[in-house]
Amino acid sequence: MxxxxxxxxxxxxxxxxxxxxxxxxxxxxxxxxxxxxxxxxxxxxxxxxxxxxxxxxxxxxxxxxxxxxxxxxxxxxxxxxxxxxxxxxxxxxxxxxxxxxxxxxxxxxxxxxxxxxxxxxxxxxxxxxxxxxxxxxxxxxxxxxxxxxxxxxxxxxxxxxxxxxxxxxxxxxxxxxxxxxxxxxxxxxxxxxxxxxxxxxxxxxxxxxxxxxxxxxxxxxxxxxxxxxxxxxxxxxxxxxxxxxxxxxxxxxxxxxxxxxxxxxxxxxxxxxxxxxxxxxxxxADNNGLIIPPKLAPLQVVIVPIYKGDGQLEGMAKAAMKIKEGLEARGITVKFDDRDTHKPGFKFAEYELKGVPVRIAIGPRDLENNTIEVARRDTLSKETIPADSVFEHIPKLLTDIQNNILSKAIQFKKENTYHVDNWKDFISRLDDTGGFIMAHWDGTAETEAKIKEETKATIRCIPFDSPEEAGKCIYSGKPSKRRVLFARSY
RNA sequence: CGGGGUGUGGCGCAGUUGGUAGCGCGCUACGUUCGGGACGUAGAGGCCGGAAGUUCGAGUCUUCUCACCCCGACCA
Missing domain, CATH: 3.30.930.10 (Bira Bifunctional Protein; Domain 2)
Incomplete structure (x- = not known):
């Protein structure tokens, strides 16, 4: 893939x-x-x-x-x-x-x-x-x-x-x-x-x-x-x-x-x-492509029919259009991709690459059982649900995806934010993992410049919520009242 | 502006000691396919970045030029 x-x-x-x-x-x-x-x-x-x-x-x-x-x-x-x-x-x-x-x-x-x-x-x-x-x-x-x-x-x-x-x-x-x-x-x-x-x-x-x-x-x-x-x-x-x-x-x-x-x-x-x-x-985003939070996704749901030539598409189109209209009425952006120039597998990959949050697949088996297959982009997981539950399921799923993407990002930020108290650790932390580094700084432009020169890391900001805390500047050893946020940056 | 590199079909590349350009993807047509990027057959598409030179002959050698990319100094 x-x-x-x-x-x-x-x-x-x-x-x-x-x-x-x-x-x-x-x-x-x-x-x-x-x-x-x-x-x-x-x-x-x-x-x-x-x-x-x-x-x-x-x-x-x-x-x-x-x-x-x-x-x-x-x-x-x-x-x-x-x-x-x-x-x-x-x-x-x-x-x-x-x-x-x-x-x-x-x-x-x-x-x-x-x-x-x-x-x-x-x-x-x-x-x-x-x-x-x-x-x-x-x-x-x-x-x-x-x-x-x-x-x-x-x-x-x-x-x-x-x-x-x-x-x-x-x-x-x-x-x-x-x-x-x-x-x-x-x-x-x-x-x-x-x-x-x-x-x-x-x-x-x-x-x-x-x-x-x-x-x-x-x-x-x-x-x-x-x-x-x-x-x-x-x-x-x-x-x-x-x-x-x-x-x-x-x-x-x-x-x-x-x-x-x-x-x-x-x-x-x-x-x-x-x-x-x-x-x-x-x-x-991941190795399969973009992951767009539902609230910013130009296309939130895509419906892909899986069919063989002979008139199979018709039944699916009917089911798909019903879903599309129902979801749109609930303010969700939906596309029914009935292009016959591309195979389903191609479409799956394409929409994953583009980060569309939810993919619905409807195939012959689904028509028979009155089900749909729902895949979510953020976790790449799939489930088959009764077609009748789609209107309750999808809005909830979109909210869930939005929340999941955020909590994953929060988790990532948490795991990659470090408190560092000396120069040696500062350097090795930057080189080993990168991330946000909370460290003491003596408040002078000279020290800031030196740190930048030697490590390429800069003071990203002095966080509003960084608590008062006595410490020593990681570079100069001079006293400091609070930690600031260091990182290598774009 | 320093240091390195690349220019060849739409895209990515190959091209031997100089002999008149090829591969993959994509594209077009037809057929078979269709629950995770299908396959077959047949096609279309190139002044080899530009200029000058060497040579019977230059994608290939020489000189000059232009453009772009990467790494640094600057930055949302």
């Missing part, structure tokens, strides 16, 4: 690449570093989008859209921000092409832009330039806007979904009258991400603060959710930034408060990207 996939245990990276391609999620485009998201992959992204969008709306946010292009001058208004992104920006310098004497299409040098445009790597600057005009009074606040967009960061090395030059994401940008309110928003959104990861993606995460080094360019504080992949590496799955008054000051966004006093506006921004697709794959 799964003879088309590289074995996950032999070569995890290759297994991932194979899976993305073979499951028809995405492919590399002719444009270096950019991907083509294929319909099946995009369907999963649309599910992610739809659920997140509901959560954003439920927390009071609205959607809007800001330009792809950002004037270079805007970009340089916030010092830390420029520094963070300058090295990976695509720049538009001209607006016209022409035919050369040789008949080639060339840039028309006479059509040079007065001010160059940056292709957005993120939208803080262009958005705050607008907010400046929108905000005069505390009555105009808060502004709670999200946008779904593409952004471009010119990366050296890319991998489908995990890091691509262009990627899709959402970015929330909010403006508040008080520091407390902005901080609360920052915290609220990281919690939204965390609960989305857990409840929909079935991925448990660790929420925490980023160290100063890992912080977003221009933020006073960055919160992140970190997820553990099956190869023991961490993946940052979402971030929420408390931007303080940095962007308000850079773009001169002031408002009059209730007391008639002028003050700068407080800001947050937060985002998740198509990288979540990578997380979804690497958290759950």
């Amino acid at each position: 799964a003879k088309f996939l590289t074995n996950k245990d032999d070569n995890y990276a290759q297994w991932y690449n194979d899976l993305v391609i073979k499951a028809d999620l995405a492919e590399n485009s002719v444009v270096r570093g950019c991907m083509v998201i294929k319909p099946y992959g995009y369907a999963i992204w649309e599910k992610i989008q739809a659920e997140l969008d509901k959560l954003f709306k439920a927390t009071g946010h609205v959607n809007a859209y800001f330009p792809l292009f950002i004037p270079k001058s805007f970009f340089s208004k916030e010092a830390a921000h420029v520094e963070g992104f300058a090295k990976e920006c695509a720049v538009v310098t001209h607006y016209r092409l022409k035919l050369s004497e040789k008949g080639e299409i060339v840039v028309d040098e006479t059509a040079k832009l007065d001010e160059e445009l940056i292709v957005r790597p993120t939208s803080e600057t262009i958005i705050w330039n607008s907010y400046k005009n929108w905000i005069q009074s505390y009555r105009d606040l808060p502004i709670l806007i999200n946008q779904w967009a593409n952004v471009v960061r010119w990366e050296m090395r890319t991998r489908l979904f995990l890091r691509t030059t262009e990627f899709l994401w959402q970015e929330g940008h909010t403006a508040h009258a008080t520091r407390e309110e902005a901080e609360e928003e920052t915290r609220k959104m990281i919690n939204v991400y965390a609960s989305f990861a857990e409840n929909f993606m079935a991925i448990p995460v660790i929420k925490g603060y980023k160290s100063e080094n890992e912080r977003f360019a221009g933020a006073l504080d960055t919160y992140a959710i970190e997820a553990l992949m099956q190869d023991g590496k961490a993946l940052q799955a979402g971030t929420s930034h408390f931007l303080g008054q940095n962007f308000a000051k850079a773009f001169d966004v002031q408002f009059t408060d209730k007391n008639g006093k002028l003050d700068y506006v407080w800001a947050t921004s937060w985002g998740v990207s198509t990288r979540l697709m990578g997380a979804l794959i690497m958290a759950h």
Whole structure:
């Protein structure tokens, strides 16, 4: 089985690449570093989008859209921000092409832009330039806007979904009258991400603060959710930034408060990207292919008929359509695959590869006995049930699968989270198993950098819930008050 | 930008001392199959990344060029 996939245990990276391609999620485009998201992959992204969008709306946010292009001058208004992104920006310098004497299409040098445009790597600057005009009074606040967009960061090395030059994401940008309110928003959104990861993606995460080094360019504080992949590496799955008054000051966004006093506006921004697709794959999939949690599966149930030529299909189609309609009425997405160009075995393998949570097979024996065969993707187990019980059974089964995938992931995270108290163990733990490593750190950037240099492990976050505990830094031996989360990461 | 590698049907590859291109998968047609990726038969499909050179003759040798991939420095 799964003879088309590289074995996950032999070569995890290759297994991932194979899976993305073979499951028809995405492919590399002719444009270096950019991907083509294929319909099946995009369907999963649309599910992610739809659920997140509901959560954003439920927390009071609205959607809007800001330009792809950002004037270079805007970009340089916030010092830390420029520094963070300058090295990976695509720049538009001209607006016209022409035919050369040789008949080639060339840039028309006479059509040079007065001010160059940056292709957005993120939208803080262009958005705050607008907010400046929108905000005069505390009555105009808060502004709670999200946008779904593409952004471009010119990366050296890319991998489908995990890091691509262009990627899709959402970015929330909010403006508040008080520091407390902005901080609360920052915290609220990281919690939204965390609960989305857990409840929909079935991925448990660790929420925490980023160290100063890992912080977003221009933020006073960055919160992140970190997820553990099956190869023991961490993946940052979402971030929420408390931007303080940095962007308000850079773009001169002031408002009059209730007391008639002028003050700068407080800001947050937060985002998740198509990288979540990578997380979804690497958290759950196995050597047979994807395992998609039912809540995000574009196709939740597939019905495969097993028939020999001569009119056998008819009876099955009738039974299948009845099941399909009944399940759809219960809000379940169902496909009846009656293609006669592929054999059942081929279809079984294909839907496993694509991670469809539940497969129903109906064959001649089932018709005779009024049964169906139900197979679940997460455990690969099969059972034959009375056809009449399908409408009670399948919804329960989907819930069960969602829960099982999550508890498996929780178990995995638990088993691969280690408390380490000295340098030797730290290194051997990283090399032997990887995983989340909770260890003491002296809180200095120098130590953090040294650890990264020597081990490639970074501080993923300082967990919100990590208890006060006296200890010694694993690297410097200096005193430390709490453990932080270390890991090698994507 | 350093270090390594690869360019040959749609995809993955082979191609000997230079002699005019082949295999697997996929594709098309027909037939037999159909409870875990079926089989047979017959087909279609290639300026061998590009340019120049050596030679009677270049996928193969030489030079130049272009593109892509992998490993590092940067990153959601």
